[in-house]
Amino acid sequence: MTWLSKLRDGLKKSSQLLENSIRGAFSKNGSNVSFEDVFDSLVCGDMGVETSEEICNELKRQKFNTAEELLIKVAESIEQRLSSASKPFNVPKSDSTHIILMAGVNGSGKTTSIAKLTKQCLDRGLSVEWAACDTFRAGAVDQLCVWGARLGVEVYTTYPGQGAKVIPGALAYSAAERAQQKGTNVLFVDTAGRLQNNAPLMQELGKVASTLKKVDPQAPHQTLLVLDGTVGQNAFAQLELFKRVVPITGLIVSKLDGTSKAGFLVGMFAKTHTPIVAVGVGEKLDDMDALDVNAFARGLVGLEPQH
Secondary structure, eight states, rough: OOOHHHHOOOOOOOOHHHHHHHHHHHHOOOOOOOOOHHHHHHHTTTHHHHHHHHHHHHHTTOSSSHHHHHHHHHHHHHHTTTTHHHTTOOOOSSSSSSSEEEEOOOOSHHHHHHHHHHHHHHTTTTTEEEEOOOOOOOOOHHHHHHHOOOOOOEEEOOOTTSSSOHHHHHHHHHHHHHHHHHHHHHEEEOOOOOOOOOHHHHHHHHHHHHTHHHHHHHOSSSSEEEEEEGGGHHHHHHHHHHTSOOOOEEEEOOGGGGOOOOOOOHHHHHHOOOEEEEESSSSTTSEEEEEHHHHHHHHHHHOOOOO
């Protein structure tokens, strides 16, 4: 199955909601469109009030002869708003280790996202290592080590002089230093799946980021926030709070196959312009890839992609 097919299938819960309700907004006699119903459909699809209003205002200036035409125009409006949203995951060629800091709340799919991105790196011939800096959640390090063993990736869990308690910043520093010495291409630094309103743990995230700069002033080279697609508009609040602690360079959106709220990406990007590095639509290692804006916009309303 191609990635576009996976993406479209993964959007079925969202597209069923939007397609049926938008079609229902087109009158049976084919002469009128209830834009109030279209607006309600978009809001229910979690696009947000402001974005939904903007799309409806654009639609009101046009004439539609069929429900299909209406769906196509809605898809075009969505695609236009996401035209610059996709920034595919990439690791530039460099003589030094490219350090990627991973952030996100518990249950967002952070560990599996690290594994999926690692698989992409390995497929490109890059060497990868991980730093298991999520020392707060029971079993987090073990879970990462299980994935590391599957992929043949070394996972740093200790550091010289470590006491009874593992300090995340110290572990991140040691892992980055060792990765640099070994010439490793990519180091993923996992962090605690903290609640975004947990001040002490958010401060710890900031400390990990600042500690990495002691090894490389440019580190972390990427800071990726993993968002659970099933939370809809609540993802926007998570993004805003994480951005206060570390500069988020891109988003990983997981579990789009499990939500009817995938439309939240449209409203969130309109507000924040934070690029979307990848989206996930399943548990397998190849179930994550770049956001294809055309396929996403059309798939969201039940239409086939144009390419």
